[in-house]
Amino acid sequence: MASLQSLRGMADLLPERIALWQLVEATAREHFRRSAITEIRTPLLEVTELFARGIGEATDVVGKEMYTFLDRGERSCTMRPEGTASVVRAAIQHGLLSQGPQRLWYGGPMFRYERPQAGRLRQFHQIGVELLGFADASSDVEAISVAWDLLAELGVGGLELQLNSLGSSEDRARYREVLVAWLEQRRDQLDTDSQARIASNPLRVLDSKNPDTQNLLAEAPSLASALSDGSQARFAAVQQALTVLGIPFALNPRLVRGLDYYSHTAFEITSSQLGAQGTVCGGGRYDGLVPQLGGPATPAIGWALGMERLVLLLSQSESSAVAAPVLDLYVVSRGEAAAAQALALARRCRQAGLAVERDASGAAFAKQFKRADRSGACWAAVIGEQEVVEGVVGLKNLRAAAEQADQRLTPEALLEALNKRLLGP
């Protein structure tokens, strides 16, 4: 096979699918504007250590899924596998955190070397929000609300908000000891993955998919029972506020983030219509991350949603019919002199704000009109040899229900006529 192909898991986004993406992006942008959340853009490439420290060596993402390489200066670089670490790094690096709380959003491609699957690619796209410097339970709810409402605004149905609390870092440390001790006593009854996690990431054992392990775990001490009074009160406040806002949720004790800097609220928004990868949006509180990356103690909460999965859901629902781009004018011409005038006319109309396509084929008029019709344009401008001689342009309504006499106008008059009809009130 001589032809070149894109890399595995790296998808092209073709013109016919772009409208939906742009709709999502535009909706998100406007939604964030109204929510007083501003955009931040960070590099796709970072030093590897950022993710090793920011996500955790024990995670699959860092351990076996990163695109990491040495650059020409022998530095270990990594294509970002997620957005949070970079945003926090940028906030620390530029002193944003000393200027007060930050309400930030980002979007763009992320890279993870995984086996592609439904709703999963190696280069995939996320939109995420990070609220840095917000400690109160109400900010957890605001973050969730921004995500939930964005999805609702986009018309995604059938979503479920799953919620859990991981407690404070002290709660977690205490629980971790209890859990590890309990697991150690039953080590031989666990699946091999879970055995390995006792040391590396014990909380993740709770999330094991192995049915036998899950049966065993039914007896295990629960994280909820290990929460301090303060943590429980905080979790109750989150639930209360969600209820007040009318955002439905389901408690999911198995929703776990294994790393130490996660705390309190963890949530996911899932859909059953996505196949195996059901999570559209995931997030939680990460009060420990900023200090972990060398910044000042800063409470924070954030989330990320997967664009591919979102678009998948959107294209499944019929309500999301996206209008094709509208062309105002299609310019048809025949002959060299006419082509030159067509070019000038197209430019002039574009400068005036019209969307104009010019047929450059020089083919028979019949062909050009066929294309004009298929282009979806409302009007066709015709320039042939006679028009060149007379200094006029033919104007034809392509969408007229009844037959309508074609007009012959000067370019100025044509522009005026179109302006009146297309851009007028």
Place this chain on the structure above:
RNA sequence: GCGGGCGUCGCCAAGCGGUUAAGGCAGCGGCUUGUGGUGCCGCCAUCCGGGGGUUCGAAUCCCCUCGCUCGCCCCA
């Protein structure tokens, strides 16, 4: 990293050991020497993801490989 399914024209899709590799859509040209949406005519894979093998003979059988896809793991 591990399993299952699949790979014939840009898209859809016949074919199931011997065909000049159907057909539809899209595209291109024409019918109409300057006027569209319908119709009609013509063109559009010496080749069946790639490589090797079996056979007188393969797109059709076997092996390897690449890719796509679904699932596991993990995650958005």
